[in-house]
Amino acid sequence: xxxxxxxxxxxxxxxxxxxxxxxxxxxxxxxxxxxxxxxxxxxxxxxxxxxxxxxxxxxxxxxxxxxxxxxxxxxxxxxxxxxxxxxxxxxxxxxxxxxxxxxxxxxxxxxxxxxxxxxxxxxxxxxxxxxxxxxxxxxxxxxxxxxxxxxxxxxxxxxxxxxxxxxxxxxxxxxxxxxxxxxxxxxxxxxxxxxxxxxxxxxxxxxxxxxxxxxxxxxxxxxxxxxxxxxxxxxxxxxxxxxxxxxxxxxxxxxxxxxxxxxxxxxxxxxxxxxxxxxxxxxxxxxxxxxxxxxxxxxxxxxxxxxxxxxxxxxxxxxxxxxxxxxxxxxxxxxxxxxxxxxxxxxxxxxxxxxxxxxxxxxxxxxxxxxxxxxxxxxxxxxxxxxxxxxxxxxxxxxxxxxxxxxxxxxxxxxxxxxxxxxxxxxxxxxxxxxxxxxxxxxxxxxxxxxx
Amino acid sequence: xxxxxxxxxxxxxxxxxxxxxxxxxxxxxxxxxxxxxxxxxxxxxxxxxxxxxxxxxxxxxxxxxxxxxxxxxxxxxxxxxxxxxxxxxxxxxxxxxxxxxxxxxxxxxxxxxxxxxxxxxxxxxxxxxxxxxxxxxxxxxxxxxxxxxxxxxxxxxxxxxxxxxxxxxxxxxxxxxxxxxxxxxxxxxxxxxxxxxxxxxxxxxxxxxxxxxxxxxxxxxxxxxxxxxxxxxxxxxxxxxxxxxxxxx
Numbered sequence: 001x002x003x004x005x006x007x008x009x010x011x012x013x014x015x016x017x018x019x020x021x022x023x024x025x026x027x028x029x030x031x032x033x034x035x036x037x038x039x040x041x042x043x044x045x046x047x048x049x050x051x052x053x054x055x056x057x058x059x060x061x062x063x064x065x066x067x068x069x070x071x072x073x074x075x076x077x078x079x080x081x082x083x084x085x086x087x088x089x090x091x092x093x094x095x096x097x098x099x100x101x102x103x104x105x106x107x108x109x110x111x112x113x114x115x116x117x118x119x120x121x122x123x124x125x126x127x128x129x130x131x132x133x134x135x136x137x138x139x140x141x142x143x144x145x146x147x148x149x150x151x152x153x154x155x156x157x158x159x160x161x162x163x164x165x166x167x168x169x170x171x172x173x174x175x176x177x178x179x180x181x182x183x184x185x186x187x188x189x190x191x192x193x194x195x196x197x198x199x200x201x202x203x204x205x206x207x208x209x210x211x212x213x214x215x216x217x218x219x220x221x222x223x224x225x226x227x228x229x230x231x232x233x234x235x236x237x238x239x240x241x242x243x244x245x246x247x248x249x250x251x252x253x254x255x256x257x258x259x260x261x262x263x264x265x266x267x268x269x270x271x272x273x274x275x276x277x278x279x280x281x282x283x284x285x286x287x288x289x290x291x292x293x294x295x296x297x298x299x300x301x302x303x304x305x306x307x308x309x310x311x312x313x314x315x316x317x318x319x320x321x322x323x324x325x326x327x328x329x330x331x332x333x334x335x336x337x338x339x340x341x342x343x344x345x346x347x348x349x350x351x352x353x354x355x356x357x358x359x360x361x362x363x364x365x366x367x368x369x370x371x372x373x374x375x376x377x378x379x380x381x382x383x384x385x386x387x388x389x390x391x392x393x394x395x396x397x398x399x400x401x402x403x404x405x406x407x408x409x410x411x412x413x414x415x416x417x418x419x420x421x422x423x424x425x426x427x428x429x430x431x432x433x434x435x436x437x438x439x440x441x442x443x444x445x446x447x448x449x450x451x452x
Numbered sequence: 453x454x455x456x457x458x459x460x461x462x463x464x465x466x467x468x469x470x471x472x473x474x475x476x477x478x479x480x481x482x483x484x485x486x487x488x489x490x491x492x493x494x495x496x497x498x499x500x501x502x503x504x505x506x507x508x509x510x511x512x513x514x515x516x517x518x519x520x521x522x523x524x525x526x527x528x529x530x531x532x533x534x535x536x537x538x539x540x541x542x543x544x545x546x547x548x549x550x551x552x553x554x555x556x557x558x559x560x561x562x563x564x565x566x567x568x569x570x571x572x573x574x575x576x577x578x579x580x581x582x583x584x585x586x587x588x589x590x591x592x593x594x595x596x597x598x599x600x601x602x603x604x605x606x607x608x609x610x611x612x613x614x615x616x617x618x619x620x621x622x623x624x625x626x627x628x629x630x631x632x633x634x635x636x637x638x639x640x641x642x643x644x645x646x647x648x649x650x651x652x653x654x655x656x657x658x659x660x661x662x663x664x665x666x667x668x669x670x671x672x673x674x675x676x677x678x679x680x681x682x683x684x685x686x687x688x689x690x691x692x693x694x695x696x697x698x699x700x701x
Binding site: 003004020022024025026027065068069070071072082093 | 463465468487489490493494496497500501641644645
């Protein structure tokens with residue numbers, strides 16, 4: 001039975017009524033795709049922030065029931081699984097056996113397929129690169145029912161366009177991923193406070209390369225001299241000897257935390273500039289320079305313990321604005337962005353900054369050598385859209401780009417300027433999907449797919 | 453003792469969750485269903501996750517003539533001889549479609565009742581010979597009282613409930629235990645679009661699976677999952693017919 005659901009991205013921004021389907025197997029998907037002329041987009045766990053996994057004029061195909069592990073090689077750590085498997089699932093099964101994800105985004109509640117489609121990155125991007133780098137191959141279902149095996153050797157153009165391709169080149173059926181061996185489930189983290197943006201950049205330039213993980217929380221409320229002050233977290237995988245006593249016997253298992261749930265949408269006023277200021281002040285004040293051992297769950301997924309934290313923004317929702325800037329323009333660019341946000345009267349509750357390594361796996365991959373800054377902005381309607389337009393200008397001036405997994409607001413002209421590879425992507429797409437059957441609201445807005 | 457549990461209709465939503473739940477407890481599992489792609493995927497998945505033995509058998513509920521052959525196959529897998537079985541398959545479609553399409557109404561009874569009787573007799577004979585075993589059957593709260601919105605499906609499940617109660621009565625003396633499982637609303641691929649999934653009465657299939665596993669371990673007779681359905685159904689059954697017939701349920 002088709003069902004109708006109100007769907008939005010993780011930001012709860014702009015809900016749409018969509019026809020949805022839950023299909024359990026690749027043959028059921030293939031049958032649906034070939035016998036149904038309707039447009040569609042695949043959806044994993046709905047963790048992209050904007051409208052990438054919504055399609056209000058056709059179908060949204062949920063992939064959550066295709067979540068089975070198919071092959072695991074205990075010797076090499078190679079895993080083949082269906083694309084609806086979540087990263088949380090991989091961790092819970094394989095971490096106790098000494099294997100971990102090669103890289104991970106800030107939430108473990110994303111699907112393997114979604115991770116490929118957004119070419120997600122993690123705190124080790126500056127050393128190891130993005131998710132796409134650890135994908136050996138995948139099976140891709142095309143709109144005509146064909147299934148293509150894509151890798152760096154076979155069907156390279158499809159491989160390169162599907163990584164970071166936001167689901168627009170087909171449905172990923174199964175994927176082969178390389179897990180990495182770990183000795184413990186712990187990370188040894190050095191906390192370092194910086195006094196301003198300049199200091200933050202200096203410390204990243206000096207220290208980031210010495211650590212496998214690097215990330216900074218930026219206080220984006222402070223103005224003037226201390227603008228851009230931050231708490232930097234640099235970490236390395238902990239050794240068995242470094243694990244806290246209590247866990248020394250079982251260094252690979254961490255007692256699961258009790259997950260909390262936000263039971264209702266908070267009123268819109270809860271997150272206001274004042275409460276955000278207080279939070280930012282306390283967070284900065286509360287983190288002194290020190291070294292701590294942190295379990296993987298708290299280090300990589302601090303927000304996952306509150307299951308639907310997006311509801312604290314209320315029914316209005318929020319957007320996340322995440323921009324990449326190349327090294328030469330990064331400092332002045334981010335300074336302008338932070339100034340612009342304060343000028344517009346906004347305050348970002350959380351702002352996350354990190355340095356990134358070179359090389360893009362996919363045509364529309366987000367990161368390259370440089371820096372990235374992610375900001376949460378509550379949806380205040382027209383104000384937010386105006387701010388987003390201003391920020392887009394700064395990003396384009398500084399030769400940067402936005403992260404498609406977060407984007408909800410940018411327009412097609414800005415997008416084309418940020419992603420000069422778009423025409424090449426469109427060529428590949430036209431070849432495998434001449435009827436433009438695979439489409440999302442985001443693809444429509446950004447004119448990645450132009451309907452006739 | 454290590455159990456080997458055969459799950460019929462292994463690709464259904466509740467069955468998938470139940471297979472995981474039982475395998476996590478160390479059961480070896482035999483999966484029986486029609487969709488061989490999914491059977492293979494599930495078997496690999498259970499082996500990788502839980503490091504147990506998994507067998508798989510092609511099984512078509514509507515192919516009554518071959519039930520004996522299917523049953524024989526479930527005894528031959530490398531997961532070992534079955535010590536318990538769970539019947540998880542079912543067919544549910546929109547009530548109105550069932551009213552207007554005799555084929556669909558017939559299919560409802562064929563799948564939910566007739567094929568179940570045929571299969572369960574084979575299991576009953578096998579377990580009686582062994583003098584032990586557990587037979588768990590997924591019926592439905594819909595079988596407790598017919599309602600305008602769902603009575604064809606409900607009638608098939610009412611038949612199944614009566615059947616399992618009789619079977620329990622017969623096998624009790626032979627050391628074989630029969631459990632009737634009555635799920636209320638459960639979020640599965642079968643119920644998508646048919647029930648309002650935002651209702652607080654809807655349970656996840658994982659929650660239902662935990663209830664079923666516990667009921668099997670503790671040899672309960674009738675299980676309502678979630679537990680509050682027992683009380684909801686007491687209320688629904690106790691409404692006098694003259695009033696009940698006027699209600700919109």
